Amino acid sequence: MNRHLALVLNSVLPGSGLLLRHPGVWPAVPAVLGAAGLSLIAVALTSPGTAAIIPVGWCGLGLWIAAVLVATIAWMLVERPSSRDLSAIQPLFREVAKAYLSGDLAAAEQAARRLVALAGTEAGAWRLLALVTRAQGRTDQAAKLDRRAARLELARI
Structure with a gap:
């Protein structure tokens, strides 16, 4: 996950940085940024005498709803580990x-590689x-494998 992009998203629309946790949700990121920007413009410009700007706020709300729908659908489609391979x-x-x-x-490495192939x-x-x-004795490769495991654990949180 790109922490800087998550920080920007969370500062514009609190909680929206969670969109970055799932790989299929990237299309929702521009929609969230656009909706937040349009909403901020609409709020800033909706003062007496600028009633023509109010539709911009509705466009922002529509984009936000679309982003939520895309994020929800992508979250539902994210592949989760199944228990059918448990045996x-x-x-x-x-x-x-x-x-x-x-x-x-x-033999331990061979079995561990088969295990990773089944439960990646x-x-x-x-x-x-x-x-x-x-x-x-291959500590560099072990460190890479540990980092991959840490990314998987982080993705589950």
Whole structure:
């Protein structure tokens, strides 16, 4: 998530920075900015004698409603991990743990990579692969895997 863009969105329209948390919601960002800008213009210019500007505020409200609808639809379409693969995932966790604890790091890495292939949206799978990779002495690659797991955990919050 781009923190600077989230700060701008939140300063213009509090709470709208949450639009950036889900990848499919990016089309709503310009709509939110446009709606907020038009609304601010409408508020600033709606004084006695400027009644012709009021429709601009209604346009802003319409854009805001459209942004909320797009954000809601995108949020509903975001792929979430399913529990149907649980029967295949649990044995792989056990296999990784068993191989790691017995010192067979090659088998542990192979099982951890299969686990990541099945449960790529689970931060725990990436952390387990990072653990095995670190035990093999590849600390740079393990750090990358840990960062990926942290991004997945952050996306779930």
